[in-house]
Amino acid sequence: SRVAGRTHVFKYYTEWIDPRTSGGPTDAEMRREVAALKARDIAIAIEASPLVVEECGGGEGFGGGAASALRVIRRIVAAGGSVRYIALDEPVAGGAVNDGKNGCNWPLERTARQVADFVRGVHAVYPSIVIGDIEPWPYVSTELLGRWLDAYEAAAGSPLPFLHLDLDWQALGTDWPARARAVAQDAGVSVATVSRVL
Numbered sequence: 001s002r003v004a005g006r007t008h009v010f011k012y013y014t015e016w017i018d019p020r021t022s023g024g025p026t027d028a029e030m031r032r033e034v035a036a037l038k039a040r041d042i043a044i045a046i047e048a049s050p051l052v053v054e055e056c057g058g059g060e061g062f063g064g065g066a067a068s069a070l071r072v073i074r075r076i077v078a079a080g081g082s083v084r085y086i087a088l089d090e091p092v093a094g095g096a097v098n099d100g101k102n103g104c105n106w107p108l109e110r111t112a113r114q115v116a117d118f119v120r121g122v123h124a125v126y127p128s129i130v131i132g133d134i135e136p137w138p139y140v141s142t143e144l145l146g147r148w149l150d151a152y153e154a155a156a157g158s159p160l161p162f163l164h165l166d167l168d169w170q171a172l173g174t175d176w177p178a179r180a181r182a183v184a185q186d187a188g189v190s191v192a193t194v195s196r197v198l
Contacts, residue, residue: 004040004042005040007040007042008042008043009042009043009044009045009084009085010037010042010043010044010045011044011045011046011047011085011087012044012045012046012047012072012076013046013047014046014047014048014049014063014064014068014069014072015063017030017046017072017075017076018064018068018071018072018075019071019075020071027078027079030075030076030078030079031079031080033079034076034079034080034081035080037081038080038081043084043085044076044081044082044083044084044085045083045084045085045086045087046069046072046073046076046083046085046086046087047086047087047088047089047134048063048068048069048072048086048087048088048089048118049061049062049063049064049065049068049088049089049091049094050063050065050066050069050088050089050091050114050115050118050119051063051065051091051094051095051111051114051115051118052064052065052114054104056102056103056104057094057095057102057103057104058102059094059098059102060089060090060093060094060098061088061089061090061091061092061093061094061095062094062095063089065114065117065118065121066117066118066120066121066122067121069086069118069121069122070121070122070125070126073122073125073126073129083126083129084128084129084130085129085130085131085132086122086129086130086131086132087132087133087134087164088115088118088131088132088133088134089134090133090134090135090136090140090166091111091114091115091133092108092111092133092135092140092144092145092148093135093136093139093140095110095111095114096108096110096111096144096148097139097140097144108144108147108148108151109151109154109155111148111151112148112151112152112154112155112156113155115133115152115155115156116152116155116156116157118131119131119156120156130161130162131160131161132160132161132162132163132164133152133160133162133163133164134163134164134165134166135148135163135164135165135166136165136166136167136168137165137166137167137168137172137180137183138168138171138172139168139171142182142183142186145163145183146186149163165180165183167180
């Protein structure tokens with residue numbers, strides 16, 4: 001009860017509850033989970049991959065695009081819930097920075113157009129969902145984050161409402177809180193920090 005009282009948002013990974021994948025919860029389990037979250041006034045979020053594999057891509061940021069997210073949202077709705085937030089799974093890291101095998105190394109503008117298309121696709125059906133981004137930091141540099149936020153706003157016509165920093169603790173050292181606050185100030189966006197699984 002103490003943890004539930006301090007928890008405001010619970011986030012699902014789309015791959016885990018997408019009805020086209022296996023190994024996730026049954027419909028009955030989804031109904032129980034959604035009912036438990038509603039009873040505690042905990043909002044539901046999903047983490048989604050907005051980019052679609054074309055001549056390159058795969059891994060972080062790449063998935064089924066808006067169609068995949070909509071399948072997951074509909075499953076949550078069918079279980080009696082509603083999705084309040086979508087956190088995008090590192091589209092800059094996957095689409096613009098990754099220059100490894102199958103990496104696209106796209107210009108930020110191309111990544112921004114795909115993400116804006118994803119947002120429009122979701123908002124066409126569920127306009128009230130708040131959609132923001134997650135990026136690994138400092139793998140994606142502060143300077144690049146600033147340029148990304150500008151590119152997205154130009155492509156979408158509105159800014160991203162939030163940015164989660166997926167922190168690389170080993171690279172950041174003990175002064176990471178001050179550095180994260182500086183990112184928020186420079187970016188002019190609400191920034192939260194999340195732990196990176198190493």
